[in-house]
Amino acid sequence: MGQMIDTGGVELWVERRGRGPDVLLISGLGDPVEAWQPQLDGLADRYRLTAFDNRGAGRTPLPEGPLTMPRMADDAAALLRTLQIPAAHVTGFSGGSFIAQELALRHPGLVRSLVLMSTTARPDSYFRAMTRFWEWMVERAPSERAMLEAFYLWIYTPRAHADGLVDRLIDETLAFEHPQSAEAFQRQLAAFSRHDTSDRLDGITAPTLVLSGELDLATPPRLGREVAESIPDAEFEVLPGEAHQPFQEVPEVFNARVEAFWRKVEAGD
Structure with a gap:
């Protein structure tokens, strides 16, 4: 079961599962922690997983003022510190990968490794028109x-x-109690559309794996x-036949790939 956690600046709905090395899961546009269910279920016997609702998603309230990637990255950092997770x-x-990039740049000591799924450094003209x-x-x-039905044409x-x-998935989304x-969808979307780390990514020092779906329309x-x-030294892999959310469509493939990466990072520590 999840709980609301006061991080000192914002209250975030958080779900934690399992034991082992710490993993922080950061969701994309509109997604609550439930989007990570295949990972919470599939990896909890080997990792301690923490997932949370970003501002304006799920049970976390939408605050006054603009949403920005740095502010949302600071939310993630504050959560790790509140939970006393050193790294x-x-x-x-997707949008959560934008937050993760900022987290690695703004709070590098908290990031043991970085997996960026369905990501970009800066929205291109297609992405901006789409959003x-x-x-x-x-x-x-x-x-x-x-x-x-229309939105998911870009996603799956x-x-x-x-x-x-x-x-x-549509039935589950319509039945979701939160x-x-x-307004929250549009404000998150506006924040993600302003994302730009294109001239700063070389400052990321954490071991990094970038994954893309071969058929991804939103972030090809x-x-x-x-x-x-x-x-520097980032790994890149394309998942054949997959689109924007392979962690939901083929969770066994996704979980195995990220776990192999985490194990390699831990072996090199």
Whole structure:
């Protein structure tokens, strides 16, 4: 079970699971901790996993004022310090990978290693056009289901649409007791759209693995490759046949890959 934790600047909803080396999971746009369920279930016998709702997602309230990547990275840092975690393997997905980049730059001592899934250093013109569409789509779609059906076209593989996974995820999202408001979605989206670490990534010192889905429309592999090439000694890998959220679609593949990376980092400590 999760709990609300006061980090000194903001209260965050947090779920912790397992025992072993510490892992911090940082969610993307609109995702609550439940998005990481395959990792919370699949890795908890070997790692102590911490996942949390970002500002304006799930049970964490949306504060006054603009959302920014540095502020959200500071939230993650404050959470680690509040939980007395000296350093963690940090895994960030999509917008959460933007937060993870800032965390590694602003609080390097807290980051034992870095996994960036579906990432970019700076939104390109396609990304900006896509997010402008999402911004008005969340208000003007004829229903929440219709909005999710459209939104998930960018997120999941054609396979997931064909085999019923997307329908199941939509049903779960609609049944979730803490839905994200349109305002919170738009304000998170605006923060992620302003992300830019393109001239600072060479300052990341943590061992880094960058993962991209071959079929990812939102953050295609060329953007992930640019991130990996900018971070000293970073590893880069494309997951064949996968899209934006392989940690949900093929959790066994994702979990095995990140665990292999963490074990290599620990062996080198």
